[in-house]
Amino acid sequence: MFCQCDRKQRSKHDTKRTNLVSALRRDRFGACSDNYDTIINLAGITLSQLQKDVLCGGMDFGIPPKFNQTDILAEFELLQQQLSTVPAKSELAAATCRASLAAEAFRFAQSPPDTRSFSLTREHIKVLKELRKNPEIVISRPDKGRATVIMSAVEYRAKMMVILNDTTKFCRLGPCDGYDHTANIDTKLSKYLLFLSRSHQITQYEHDRLAPTGSTRPRMYGLPKIHKKNIPLRPILSMSGSPQFKISKWLCAMLQTVLALYNNHCVKDTFEFVDNIRKSKFESCGYMCSYDVVSLFTNVPLRETIDICAAALYHNKSVTPPDLNESEFVKMMLMVTSGVEFSFDNVMYKQLDGVAMGSPLGPQATKQLAIGIKECDAMSVVAASEVTLVGYGYYLSIHPILRYYALLPNRGNELKQIGIE
Template sequence: MHIAYNKNFHKIKRENLKKIDDLCRKKRNQIDIQEKWLKNLSNKTLPETVRNILSLGSKFSIPTTKKDIKVDSLIADLEYVLLGVTEDRRDVLRAQATNTITNFTHGNNNRSSSIQKWYKDAKKFLKDNDDLIVLDSDKGGVTVIMNKSEYERKIQSILDSKEFREVPKDPTQTIQNKCNKFITTLCERGYISDQQAKQMKTYNSTCPRIYGNPKVHKPDNPLRPIISSVNSPTSKLAKFVADILKSAYNPNNDYYIMDPFDFANQINDFQLPNNHKIASFDVVNLFGNLDKNNIIKILEKKWEQIQEHANIDKELFLEITLFILENNYCTFRGKFYQQVFGCAMG
């Protein structure tokens, strides 16, 4: 009886697994790849499999294998993320993460697929051609391939402009200490709790890094500079200020547009009057042209509105905001640069 049951069980299991494989294969064959999703600005020809995988975009999910997982690094990253979670939830999240990692590492998830082959081919090609760089476009969701030398030249030209100046050493530690002093002041004055202060302070900050997204819709494909401030010394203090300003902003005005879908709804069925024309203006370097002194003046002017959402005195709020605006900096090619005019995009 037991033998017959096992025999039928494994037969049904094989049939079901075959159905799943057939469905997965059918789904893979339905992947839509279009040439417009990939822009090759380099001087090299890309193999077909490399073009296929890169055309899917940076947000396309590639099946992860056990070889891709470094458990030690994964646990370290998990512990870092848990620093931003209240202590009473950490053990539960650790247990859930441990269960997920264990199930994955002991499961059967190493099945080969055409996408995995494309992925391996692309990894090998990019490793063998380390003079190329893969980027996201500024608009349109296009993947861009550039010669690394051309990309670095364009980034360097941005850093050599009047908006930036080179500084002799990494200012991260100095800025981190000043941020922590501001957080201590906020805590001592009762504007934040001890727990909030503990979560906001940083002791292992990293220097922000600049990168660029090519504007493939413009001549010569200029770069939009973006400064990644993840784990930077000012990131948590800046979020504290940004949350207050976001709460204080009133979207009920004639100039507010939530997103492109909102804009489309607003102009839907709009009839252009006679003798009128529609003009579209392109803002050049929006964040980079914002003067920090004007920003502070506007905040002072709007303080009565901001104060309703800020448990903090005006002088300290403006001092912290000005400090953040004056300490936009980044690193590139081992050198350090401070943004002396405008705000960082990132």
């Protein structure tokens, strides 16, 4: 009996170890794929076989690293320090171990990396560099799904300029060489955080953690929405390392206490949504429709959303308000959203309204806005008679700024917006 249980436990452990090693190898060395359907060639260029091999792997390929001798020797030094805490049989054995470890460290640091296990060969890497340096195309992942999208650089820039030319949302400043104010924004935010620290609205630890130093300017790019007509772009603002990034994440954690009160109205992903639907009972003569907000992030009314966040955080009896004053909270939210300056195509812009996807506050702000608009439901069931009247989609005026597109099931009973049938 014990032997049988031991074998089952050993088999379970071996399976778990095999799966873990396979995942580590896939992340480290990349995964080979011959599914060329994942390549969306919108530019219409002719691709060689090697180029297809590189692109069909998407982001899941591994490139042999360039070893740094100093880093390798430092890792061996740390290993030697850890081994020194283990009692040795004798001083001679400890000295022999240190000498062997030092010899192996120098031998390993001077040897080239073994590239045989990587999914990309030297020829693939050469082709990858050629594709990256091609000024006529832009290669990116899609907004949804796993694929590799190739777009014409001219078309990509034109679609991005349609977004950035909206003067109600963005303001063009000028070339990056003369209008990059990242260092000045660093100084401004640092002084403001120092004021909050001295007025005891944040702790010294929070001041030291949030104060920006050596920041880089945010950069805007677009991801193609290949599931939509005419393939528009979703603007993404890369905020990592920017002056506002750490403060934005801190504010997100602060707002999380409010969102936790509404978890019963939110779903984590499609799988949780399907589980909830299966447990619900609906009339058989109804259709389910989804509401898709047109350009949600860029159309979020920023001041209204911040007021909703402040009201939920400071005027809700179920939430303990933070030490930060409400007026300073509103000011800080405006500083890290409406005052964001970023670059696209070596030109600086300033965001005036809305929140960009990629900003840590983006998802939080849209959730708070949806909670504030109480008559808005993300999903609903409509009567079968309404389907014959409105067809397969119609616009709703739930909010004076946001346009909701109610998407009804297609003839295959599929809701494409959320990918379920």
